[in-house]
Amino acid sequence: IHYRGNWYVVAEYEGHLRTYALARITSVAVIEEEQRTMDEALQEKLERIRQIVKTPFGIHTTDDDGTLEQIRLRFQADIVPYIETVIFHEEQVLEEAAPDGSRVLAFPSYVTRELLSEILHYGPWVEVLEPAGLRAQVAQALEKALSRYR
Numbered sequence: 001i002h003y004r005g006n007w008y009v010v011a012e013y014e015g016h017l018r019t020y021a022l023a024r025i026t027s028v029a030v031i032e033e034e035q036r037t038m039d040e041a042l043q044e045k046l047e048r049i050r051q052i053v054k055t056p057f058g059i060h061t062t063d064d065d066g067t068l069e070q071i072r073l074r075f076q077a078d079i080v081p082y083i084e085t086v087i088f089h090e091e092q093v094l095e096e097a098a099p100d101g102s103r104v105l106a107f108p109s110y111v112t113r114e115l116l117s118e119i120l121h122y123g124p125w126v127e128v129l130e131p132a133g134l135r136a137q138v139a140q141a142l143e144k145a146l147s148r149y150r
Contacts, residue, residue, distance in 0.1 A: 010046070017045045071109050072129040077101025079125040088118075104129065116141065 001008045007022040075083045080103050084094065089107035097103050109115055111134045119126060119138055128135040 012042065012045075068108050068110055069131045069134075070106060071111075071115070071131070071134065072104055072106045073119065074102050074104050074127045074129055075122070076125045079122065111137070 001010060001019075009020045009022055009025070010017055011020060012018075077097075077100060080097070080101060083103065083105060088105065089109065092105060092107040095104040095106070111131065116134070116137055119128060119134075120141055128138050
């Protein structure tokens with residue numbers, strides 16, 4: 001898969017699909033294994049991966065990830081001018097400014113490590129409003145980071 005200027009390999013490992021960055025593969029080995037055909041379950045997993053990678057935060061996902069969810073992020077007023085220029089998703093909606101100047105950005109996405117990393121990139125200037133599971137993941141990551149400074 002070619003995604004955001006990089007190449008990835010989607011492969012089955014221990015019964016699950018995984019995504020590997022081609023640039024990080026340091027060696028390969030040919031193994032003797034009986035040739036098998038792709039069964040219906042594996043075909044369904046691959047189709048799901050194809051759908052997932054169509055979202056902007058979907059390359060680092062697995063077939064164990066959940067469903068497509070509506071993401072709602074509130075950005076603080078001092079970063080809003082920048083956020084107004086960023087495309088997170090082709091279907092994103094930027095709500096009208098609140099009285100304090102903050103704005104809510106909404107878009108559909110799978111909750112992946114890539115999305116979590118993107119949200120953490122904005123640190124104190126963003127708050128996850130929905131979904132609750134993603135909000136909890138961000139809070140946990142921030143608490144863990146903060147504990148290193150105490």
